[in-house]
Amino acid sequence: MKKLLFATTALAFAVSTAAPAFAEFKERTIRVSNGINADHPVGNGIKAMQQCLDEKSGGKMKLQAFWGGALGGDLQATQALRSGVQEAVVTSSSPLVGIEPALGVFDLPFLFANAQEAYKVLDGKFGDMMTEKLAAVGLVNLGYWENGFRNLSNSVRPVNKWEDFEGMKVRVMQNNIFLDTFQNLGANATPMAxxxxxxxxxxxxxxxxxxxxxxIDTSKFFEVQKYVTETNHAYTPFLFLFSKAIFDTYAPEEQAALRECATVGRDVERGVIADLNKKSLEKIKAAGLEVNKLSEDEQKRIREKSMVVYEKHKATIGAEVVDSVLAELAAIRK
Ligand code: TK8
Structure with a gap:
């Protein structure tokens, strides 16, 4: 009898003190806006991030991705985050320079030589510093996903040297550094969402x-272009941004889950890009486009010609920001 009594008391005690599972987590639907389409590697990243969130939140945190600009363009969606009416966006940093001019550092032509050094800078001290700047303008940066090295496509002629840009109507992002880079090469650059x-x-x-x-592959640009030139003139990161106004209302456990799972997603996304890059190029060629690579000499000529852009935009970006990324790159390259 005594034994039974003890057992029941123990049981009652266990039941009353055990917290319900995942009590720190609320049911959340997190809208994630994307300009690119669902078959872009960001789609793989978001799936991986969701799986991670399922485990950490017991299925309570749900990502709801929107593709192809269904919730508006990069800039519009980012402003919706700042006013606290939308949770998240995966956006290029370039259209956001009006919000945080220091982000322009990533638009400097030929800044990064390869993805590995971009990862070191973005995932390290320098990336953290930019993340702090973003927090000050109402944006929580959950990490640097990848857009990648940019190449030129056009419908008029093969581009083998910078003179071939002359008069070409090139769409650039809504960003003065890209505008100047292409104007400086003789192109007729037009900013466009x-x-x-x-x-x-x-x-x-x-x-x-x-x-x-x-x-160029997943947004089907190859269907309406004839030539592609591997210029690798810039590496643009994607930022996985969260509305600070909304993030601040979340429990620390929820915030931590978002941060950790965004990193899981980032790694998956970068891995898929590395693989798809080659496949996308093959697909572009198979569609009949003429593809060429700039010669090393030409690449060097274009790079040297583009260095005026650094001087011109240094003050707007912030001299200390430009100096600091160049110092970090010099250290990495040693
Ligand atoms: C997608 C954009 C895009 C960017 C651009 O939303 O605008 O050209 O490279 O990938 O962020």
Missing amino acids: FGEVFSALETKTIDAQENPYVT
């Missing part, structure tokens, strides 16, 4: 655009 690019190419309002192979 990403969502308008396909039809502008189709109707020949513009001749050219520049994006990584994976985007």
Whole structure:
């Protein structure tokens, strides 16, 4: 009898003190806006992030991705985060320079030589410093996903040297550094939101655009272009941004889950890009486009010609920001 009594008391005690599972987590639907399409590697990243969130939140945190600019372009979606009406966006940093000018550092032509050094800078001290700047303008950066090295596509002629840019109507992102880079090469550069690019190419309002192979593939630009030149003129990161106004209302456990799972997603996304880059290039060639690579000499000529852009934009980006990324790169390259 005594034994039974003890057992029941123990049981009652256990039941009353055990917290319900995942009590720190609330049911959350997190809208994630994307300009690119669902078959872009960001789609793989978001799936991996969801799986991680399922485990950590017991299925309570749900990502709801929107593709192809369905919730608006990069800039519009980011402003919706700042005003606390939308949770998240995966955006290029370039259209956000009006919000945080220091982000322009990533738009400097030929800044990164390869993905490995980009990862070191972005995932390290320098990336953290930019993340702090973003927090000050109402944006929590959950990490640097990848857009990648950008290449030129056009419908008029093969580009083998910088003189071939002369008069070409090139769409650039809404970003003065890209605008100057292409104008400096003689192109007729036109800033335009990403969502308008396909039809502008189709109707020949513009001749050219520049994006990584994976985007030229998944956004179907190859269907309305004839030539592709591997220029690798810039590496643009994607930022996985969260509304700070909303993030601040989440429990620390929820915030930690988002941060950790965004990193899981990032690694998956980068891995898929590395693989898809080659496949996308093959697909572009198979579609009949003429593809060429700039010769090393030409690449060097274009790079040297583009260095004026560094001087011109240093003050707007912040001299200390430019100096600090160049110092970090010099240390990595040693
Ligand atoms: C997608 C954009 C795109 C970017 C651009 O939303 O605008 O050209 O490279 O990938 O962020």
